[in-house]
Structures are given as C-alpha cells and as structure tokens.
Amino acid sequence: MSQSSLPSRRNMLFGAAAVSATALLTSCTSNENNDDPEPDTQAQVSDEKPGKQVTIGFAGPQADHGWLNAINDNARKRAGTYKDVKLEITEGSNDAAAQDGQIQTLIDKKVDVLVILPADGKAMTQAGLKAMQAGIPVINLDRIFDSPQAYRTWIGGDNYGMGLNAARYIGEALKDKANATVVELAGIDNLELTRQRTQGFDDGLKNYPNIKKVARQAAEFTVESGQRKMTDLLQAQPKFDALWNHDDDQGDGALQAIKQAGREGFLMVGGAGSKNAMDNIKADNSVLKATVLYPPTMAASAIDLARALGQGKGVGGLAEFEIPASLTLFSAVVDKTNVDQYMPTGFK
Template sequence: MPETSRRGLLFGTAAVSAGAFLTACTSNEPSKKEPAADSRPAADDKPGKHVTIGFAGPQADHGWLNAINEQARSRAETYSDVTLDATEGSNDTAAQIGQVETLINKKVDVLVILPADGKALTQVGLKAMRAGIPVINLDRVFADPQAYRCWVGGDNYGMGLNAGKYIGEKLKDKPNAKVVELSGPDSLELTQQRTKGFDDALKNYPNIRKVARQAADFTVESGQAKMAQLLQAQSSFDALWNHDDDQGVGALRAVQQAGREGFLMVGGAGAKSAMDAIKADNSVLKATVLYPPTMAASAIDLARALGQSKGISGMSELEIPASVTLFSAVVDKQNVDQYLPTGFN
C-alpha cells in the first residue's frame, strides 16, 4: 500500500478517547470551577471570538481515514463560534498542497492538516506558518517542526508495546508459547514502530517466541490472503497480533475458513466491528489496541483554543502544548462497553 493512500504515523490511561482530555478545553459551557486568581484566559468559557478553521484531511478510502474526517466535522459543528472550511480530502500530494494553498489564500485563522505525505507537505506547512496562520499537524508529522504549531497524533510504538504486553500477560504461564504477527506494509514507518513496540514488549516474556510474520496492506483482501499464508505455514500458535482492524476482517475470514481456533487474536485501531466481535466473544478476536480517530476532534479543539488565544483546561500553561501523543488503550471484554461509542465503521 502506498504511503500516500493510507493512514500515516495511531492521554491518560483511563481516557475513553483522544477527545476526553481536550473536550473540556473549549467547551461552550461555563466552567464549574472557581475563577483562577490570575488573568489567564479560561479554556472552558462561553463562546468567544469566531474562528475559521481550515481542514485538509485525507481521502476517505479506509475506515479509520473516514472516521478522521467525520470526527473533525462533527466536533466543529458543536461550536457556535467555529466555521470549518474543509477540503474534499486527497491522498494525492500535489492536489493536497493546492488545497492547503487555497485555504491559506482564504486567510483562515488556523489550519488543521493531516498530510498525505508529511515530508512532501512540509513546505506548504511552513508557508502557512510564515503567513501567520498557525498549523495543527495531525498524525503524519511534517519533516520540520517549524511547519506546525502543535502536533496531535497516535503512538505507534506504544500500540505495539501494549499489544505485546496484553498477549504477554495472557501467555506468561504457558511454556514455549508461540505468537505470529500480521503487520501493515513494511514500507511505512508506522508499521516498523508497531512491530518494534511489540518485539520489545515480548522481551519481558522469555517463554514467548514470535515464530512468523506477514505484512498485509491495511485492506480486507490483503488481510485474508496473508492470514491464510500464516495459517498454512504455522500448524499451531497461541496468539496473533494484527496491526489493523480493517485487514483484521479478512484475517478472521481466513481463520474461519481454515477452521482454526485455540489462539487469541489482538487487533489494532478500534473499529466498531472489532469491538462488536470482542463483546460477542464468539471468535478468536479478544482485544484491539486503539489508535483513536478522535484525534481529529481534539485537533479541532486545539485549533479553536489557538484561534482564541486560550490554553487547555486542567493545565496551567497559557498556551496549548507543542505536541499531544494519544494513549493506545487495550480494549477487551472487560472494558469494551466503555469504548464502544468511540468505535468507527
């Protein structure tokens, strides 16, 4: 899968979603807390200065990417003092650069950009910043930190790490346990980070050995084909770490067609279909590690706060952070009801 056609690089452990920390930061409701003793601008006050946010998101050719666009639009609609000027979304680098330049020429107040290719769009990010339009860089990071005011995104290493920890704890008492991995495309840095996190976690469990790995393409079809190969090559194993819930749909089909069982599967991203399967508890899929698309809603929260010169409720600083890395929570049968509302189609 080309890097320009799929998602790029997925806060507190109890957060239901990425927006949990930031939802209050720009709420239209008055703060229930006593006013601060200083003159720091409140981040959770009533509607304030109107802010036009330009949003350049991805083409919705994947469940997670579609959820990114929906999260941005729906969050903007909750604010009476926000206008969202959204592009059609593109995974073509040149087309997206043109879209961002159009938003710059419109003189929007803040830009939220999930670049098709972070390196390729760095120059247009720099152009916006130099024009006095602050940029919220969403997920796929620009090559130059001067190209954005704040980065918001997921933790791919942490995603693999938490998947490995979950599997490790489930298999820690099983001698000579074997695991397999169904990754994303090896050409993507995010895939490499997820695999490294997983491998590092397994180092803490000397009884567990990874015996096979296949790289899929974040699609149902590739998930099914590559999982079939894993099943054919490995007559038995105890756990599967699958990087993506979309390709996981195909992986489950392959498992069912082969009539295989006796192992646990951990998915990735947090699709509703995966959470429904986890809740039903009628397949090998027992957990998924989140890479929350709610990061787009949080980016809108931050853009509004930035446009209104506010900080974040619950933090003492006058300004929004320079970066926000989301936590990759593990969702299993014990907590799936809590996370189901965040699942994406």
C-alpha cells in the same frame, strides 16, 4: 495513519485513552471548567459560552480506509458542537500535489487556523511552512511534518505503544504457558508506522521469555490483503498461541480466513479500534479478544486545539497559558472488560 516518524514516545501521554483526551481538550480554556459531550453525542451543540468566531481549515487525505473516514467524521462532528467555529474542509486527496493546492486555497481564504493530516508528512512539509509563514497556525495531525517549523502543535497516536501494549496483553495471557508462540500480521512494510508497531511488539515480548514470535506477514490495511496474508500464515503455521494484527480493517479479512480454515485455540489482538472489532470482542464468539486503540478521535481533539489557538486560550486542566507543542494519545487496550466504555469511539 502516520507515515512519518512520530515525536518521541516520551512526549506527554495525554489521558488514559481517546475518550479522556477529548474530554480534557474540549474545555480549551485555562479559566473555565466546562463539561464535554460524551463521544456518542458529539453532534450536539456544546453548551460552552461562545467566544471569538474561529474559521478552521481542515485538509486530510482521501478517506479510502475506515480509520481515515472516521478522522473526517470526528472533525466535522466536533466542529458542529461549537457555535463559534466555522469549518472549511477539503475534499481530501492522497496526491501530495493536489493536497498542496487544497491547502493553498485554505491559506488564500485566510482561515484562522489550519488542521492538516498530510497525505505524506515529508512531502507536505512545505505546505505547513507556507501556512505558518502566512501567519496561520497549523495543527499537524498524525503524520508528522519533517520540520517543527511547519506546525504549531502536533497531535497523534502512539504506534510504538500499540505494539508494546499488544505484546503486554498477549504476554499476560500466555505468561504461564511454556514455549508459547505468536505470529504477526503487520501493515504496509514501507511505512514507518508499521516498523514502529513491530518494534514495540518485539520489545514488549522481551519481557516474556517463554513466548517466541515464529512468523510475520505484512498486509496492506485492506480486508482483501488481510484475508490473503492470514491464509498464508495459517498454512505456514499449523499451530500458534496468539496473533497480533496491526489493523482492524485487515483484521476483518483475517477473521474470514481463520473461519474458513476452521482454526481456533489461539487469541487474536487487533489494532486501531473499529466498530466491527469491538462488536466481535463484545460477542466473545471468535478468536478476537482485544484491540489496541489508535483513536480517530484525535481529529476531534485537533479541532478543540485549533479553536483554542484561534481564541488565544490554553487547555483546561493545565496550568500553562498556551496549548502544548505535542500530544501523544495513549494506546489503550480494549477487551470484554471495558468494551462498552470504548464502543462509542469505534469506527466503521
């Protein structure tokens, strides 16, 4: 997930959620109106009339997390829907030097467009600049480069919006409860995304003066860290009314800790939109009642944008001839009322 400051949240909120964003982007032409495959049928070939052949290079970090693995899957599946797209995908690395070498290989292959989810946005800025200077437009995915000269378009999630919408959901659920308390299970504290999610959550809670955040623990986006840090929270806080967890992978561990402690009587809101989280929300047999999306379908949308760039098209539904400079996806809240709609976007 994003490791660098994202563009202002005043940027375009592109669609109501990942599903609608992907649906609009698929018709990446300002002159045609084509239906988009449903999220669970992305592997099917698009029935849109093929255009100019486009070779897209895709470079992402190592898929050592459920969300990152879903990023790669979404890119592959989306590319597979187009007869006029060839995808050159790298192995993926969390080492900036190794990823830089992979990107240089794609530049040397003279791909038409590059989609890059950098292992580290700041460290990989030069790689983006090299591609742009070589005449290869770059779609910067999620973790933003330090310089706008390093990319043609940025697309990613809204970390501040995740925290804000989590606070709103919890706030509405507890607005009639006097002296309500919440705790926060954050992500990795040295990441900008974690600070943004916490800031959004804190700002959202200001609209509910009856609710006070009484504790916060930072985990590491893993099941093990989630279980360990949630155990610490439970021991330190014998009673609270709600929990905001930044990441559904670490949320699996948090749920294990909650079950082992025999704790209930509070609601939990997760983050990112994993399949496990959505299954739990649908079953409605645990404290987990909602999750706030950070949609990995952004990778599918990045392929759509790359194809449009390679073919000189705009985006269907927009009047402009060019694709936008940045797209911020909306952090939709998924609960039992709409979980069936979003289930196809859940990642393992």
